[in-house]
Amino acid sequence: MPGLAAHAVRDTYKQKSDTKTTNARDACAPRMVRMRRLAANGCSTMKEKLILESALHPLDSRCVGVDEYLADFGHLEAAERPPAHCPICREEVHISRMHDRARTPYFSHAAGEHAACPLVNSTLPDTKFITIYPPDPGLENRCRGEFIAQWKHHLSEIRRHVPHFSVIRFTQVIAHADVLHLWSSPTLIQEDIPYILLVLSTFIAETPGAAHSTWLRFLFDASIRDPTEIRRPGSNSPHLFRLHYRASFSSMFPNARHLLDWSEVPMNGDFLHGNTPHILMSEVFTFENFIQQSTQSKDQPAKTHHYLE
Numbered sequence: 001m002p003g004l005a006a007h008a009v010r011d012t013y014k015q016k017s018d019t020k021t022t023n024a025r026d027a028c029a030p031r032m033v034r035m036r037r038l039a040a041n042g043c044s045t046m047k048e049k050l051i052l053e054s055a056l057h058p059l060d061s062r063c064v065g066v067d068e069y070l071a072d073f074g075h076l077e078a079a080e081r082p083p084a085h086c087p088i089c090r091e092e093v094h095i096s097r098m099h100d101r102a103r104t105p106y107f108s109h110a111a112g113e114h115a116a117c118p119l120v121n122s123t124l125p126d127t128k129f130i131t132i133y134p135p136d137p138g139l140e141n142r143c144r145g146e147f148i149a150q151w152k153h154h155l156s157e158i159r160r161h162v163p164h165f166s167v168i169r170f171t172q173v174i175a176h177a178d179v180l181h182l183w184s185s186p187t188l189i190q191e192d193i194p195y196i197l198l199v200l201s202t203f204i205a206e207t208p209g210a211a212h213s214t215w216l217r218f219l220f221d222a223s224i225r226d227p228t229e230i231r232r233p234g235s236n237s238p239h240l241f242r243l244h245y246r247a248s249f250s251s252m253f254p255n256a257r258h259l260l261d262w263s264e265v266p267m268n269g270d271f272l273h274g275n276t277p278h279i280l281m282s283e284v285f286t287f288e289n290f291i292q293q294s295t296q297s298k299d300q301p302a303k304t305h306h307y308l309e
């Protein structure tokens with residue numbers, strides 16, 4: 001019975017998200033969108049349609065609810081209305097209606113579950129947010145040096161969104177950035193670095209070490225495919241999103257079917273200007289040890305390996 005199944009799924013999402021997300025929602029998210037799905041009417045395979053509570057306005061890219069969209073375009077026939085777009089994948093969304101008495105309208109992806117969107121497509125290939133830049137030693141040393149000088153501010157900003165982000169994970173993602181020569185990106189600014197590191201971290205367990213942790217993942221909207229596109233000349237402000245997943249028991253990492261809620265994460269450079277955040281001494285030692293070793297390895301000339309024929 002599709003209807004019953006839909007309620008069961010919805011209730012499961014509600015129960016888990018109620019207990020897991022309250023603090024994060026209060027701390028950082030201007031708008032937390034709890035996932036609601038409806039079983040497609042009469043669909044025997046019990047596939048679900050995602051209810052998108054807001055979308056990008058067709059004219060000015062504001063994030064608006066269905067009521068606001070209909071206030072502007074409700075006088076037009078449905079086929080004549082300019083399409084709104086999903087804030088994350090930027091694909092077209094249209095208005096569907098629930099099967100309740102009020103025929104409540106909501107946004108849904110026009111392409112349904114086939115949209116190239118992490119909110120709905122559970123078979124979407126892993127998004128690559130990677131560009132290996134040509135090394136620019138001068139720029140790299142200056143940019144990485146500035147980052148290291150304020151590493152506590154950067155880690156603290158990351159922890160504002162992921163409280164259990166460990167200093168070990170922090171060093172691992174910096175090592176990843178080193179390999180990519182992120183610091184040679186000509187448009188990189190310090191204010192964006194914590195958010196880029198969150199995206200590079202891909203799936204992050206909310207409670208590291210737990211057997212079945214919930215997961216977080218951070219993504220820029222689909223218009224940003226690598227760090228140079230975050231600050232393109234003439235482009236709008238970048239949009240970063242936080243996706244929150246329940247534990248996956250059948251796969252190593254979750255997908256759209258496990259999504260609990262999502263929200264936009266405000267990107268703000270103010271974190272660089274406050275007092276130096278408190279970091280445990282053990283974490284400071286770990287970080288300084290990593291920096292010392294990684295700097296030594298960068299300074300050493302690459303070894304040449306000779307093979308006997």
Ligand SMILES: [Zn+2]
Binds near residue numbers: 090109115
């Ligand atoms: Zn989408």
